[in-house]
Amino acid sequence: MLLFLLAFVLIGLLNLCYYLGFFKFAFASSEVKKTETPLPVSVIICAKNEAENLRNFLPKVLEQDHPNFEVVIINDASIDETLEVIEKFASENHRVKIVDVQNNEAFWANKKYALTLGIKKASKPFLLFTDADCRPESDQWLREMSAHFSTEKSIVLGYGGYFINSRSLLNKLIRFETLLTAIQYFSYARWGMPYMGVGRNLGYTAAEFYHQNGFATHLHIRAGDDDLFVNQAAHKRNTNICISANGITRSVPKEDLRSWFQQKRRHVSIAKHYKKKHQLLLGLFYSTQLLFWLFFLILIFTSYWQIALGMLAVRWLVQGTVFYNSGKKFGETDLFWLFPFLELFLIWAQLGIFIANLISKPTHWK
Template sequence: MLTILIAFVVIGLINLCYYLGFFRFALAKNESQPAYKELPVSVIICAKNEAENLRNFLPAILSQDHPDFEVVVINDASVDETLEVLEEFQQSDDRVKIVDVQNNEAFWANKKYAITLGIKKAKKPYLLFTDADCRPETSEWLKEMSAHFEDQKSIVIGYGGYFIESRSLLNKLIRFETLFTAIQYFSYASWGKPYMGVGRNLAYTSEEFFAQNGFATHLHIKSGDDDLFVNGAATKTNTALCFSPVGITRSVPKSTLKAWFTQKRRHVSAASHYKKEHRLMLGLFYTSQLLFWIFFFILLKSPFWQVALFLLAVRWIVQGVVFYNSGKKFGETDLFWLFPFLELFLVSAQLAIFISNIFSKPTNWK
């Protein structure tokens, strides 16, 4: 049992070092408003069977307070009324550009192929990506995200959250996982090691896209149009972070645990293709999370239970500072009071996702 105690303390200290490292981002002062630039922007949206979401959310994109932008929407072989809805918008607003993608046998259900066609259609050099089920928090979203482009900054990582359903525990789990993931990729980027972004709120220049040869290195991988591109292209010098409250988007969360689990399986499958240093960094963090809880529950039934509780209390204090301050930045403070339970549930879900991906491959994006 002494060996387990020593392992528990070592693992706990490793895990604490990560959370202390997250302090840099969590305690960073709120962004000052960057200098406004009237940059020409193409908003890129890939839509597959999204007729209703486009009706609900596309008006919020078109009402953005920015003088020079277009909205390129890719109808990715939809079988609902997506194309008809887009044509209605286009008739009333010529800023709407449509790319109608038919099923191609060589690129069946490949979102990256569809997005590439959308990027080629775009007339503006600055590209801002979001999803059909996303709505910007404010009319300043486009202005805020594009303002972070500078001479050397060709990639802008933003926060894409989910709509709040106050009485839903599943909603809290989904939003906690999203917040937890964001704390990591914003923190690592602030350390000079950007490794991912989310397609719900991500921007980069068309020049950067073509310099990377688009999605060519991972076109065969079903997911990863956002994080795998960032993983390959982002550097300490070319990546900017936008965590202003006015630069946030929110989207419709999954309504069932099964649907969320399937979605996360696709996301996790892409992570296995990250750069080696990123896989090691993320793998050590998750392993320390998992082993911490395993050893903790073993030690609770041992003479060392007081030591286990003490280290857990210290860890919770550090975590609480990180989650509360990060939650304030992204409008997720209601999750703070549940973070001990949500973290334990998430660690268990991630283990189940990892095991599931070993035995079967995730399906296409829709």
Template structure:
């Protein structure tokens, strides 16, 4: 029984090491760069069967308080009215440029192929990416994000959250998982180990894209245009984070657990292609979480239950401090109060995703 408690304490301490490391991001205030609206920016959106979302969200980009930008809208072989909607926007605004991607047998349903064509179409050196179902949370989104492009910074990691539905528990789970992921990739970037970004809010220079030969090294992998590119290209010197609320985007979350599960299966399968040190660090974090809860539940049935409860209380206190301050920074505070339950649920879901991906891996981005 003593071995069980020592194992619980070890897993808890290992897990806490990560959370203490997250304190820097959660507690520090960030000095944002001064606004700069002079950089020539190309905003790029790849859309596949997104006619309704484009109608809804493209105006929020065209109405940005930024004058030196173009909007590249990519129709990735859609079967709905996506191309017609894009053409309507082009008729209304000369800043809109169209890339119409036809299905190519060699690159069937490969978003990276479509994005590459969009990037080649861009005439500006600063590239800002978001998704068709995303909405910038401020008319200063372009300004705040691209202001971080100062030598030697060529990659900017932004926050892409999800729209809030306070009545939905699934919505809270999705946003809690998004919050935890953001805490990790922002913190790792601060540690000098940038490992991923999200395509809902990501920026890099065209020079950086061509320096990496685009997506060539992972073009055979259907997804991962955002995180695999960052994992390959990002360094402590060339990467910055943007956490000003005006630089946030929000997008439409999945409306069923099944759809979210499928989406996360794809994301997790891509993470298996990260650099070894990143896979190791992320793996240890997840395993230490899983082991802690297994060992804690087991310890409740031994004479060490009181000590186990003390370990849990310390862990929850440290976690709560990190989550609350990070959530306040990223405007997700309503998920904090449920974090022990959401963490347990997420751990179980991730374990199920891991098992599912061992059996088969998802192939297409849509």
């Protein structure tokens, strides 16, 4: 049993090192960044059967307080009224450009193909990406995100959260997983090792896109237009992060556990295509989380229970500090009080997702 205790302490310390490393982001300033002359921006939205979401959320994009932007909306072979809705917006607002993508047998259901056509249509050198079901939290979203571009910085990572439903436990779980993921990719970026971004709120220059030859290296993988591109192109010199409250977008979360589980299966399946060093670091983080609780459950029923509780208390103190300070940046502080429960639920959900992906491949895009 002594070996179990030593393994538990080692695993706990390894996991604690990650959370202590997240302090740099958790306590980072989230000050608003100002520019005298906003950069010219193309907002790119890929929409597949998103007629209702476009009606609800596109006006918030078009109402941005920015003097020089356009919105390129890609109708990706929709079978609902998406194209008609886009055409109506285009007839009423000169900023809207339409890209109508028909099904292509070689690229069927491949979002990257549709996005490539949208990027080629864009006339501005700075590109911001969001989804049809996303709404900017502020009319300063474009200014905030674009202000983080510079001569050296060609990639900007933003926070893409979800709408809050305080009465839904699933909503809290989804937002907690999103917050934890954001803490990781923002922290890694601050460590000089950016590894992913989310397409709900992501920016990069057209020059960077063409320099990387677009999505060519992973075009055969249906998903990963956001994180695989960042994983391929981002490094410590060309990547910036936007953590201002004005730079947030929020989107519609899944409303049932099954749909969320399937969504996360798709996301997790992409991680195996990350660079090996990122796979190793991310895998070690999740492994130490799972093993910490497995060893804790064993040791709590032994004579070492006081040591186990002590390690848990220290871990919760460090975790709580990270989650509270990070949550304040993004309006997610209500999750702080439930984080021990949400973490446990998420760990076992992730284990289930890993097992499910071993058994069968998840489907991608719509």
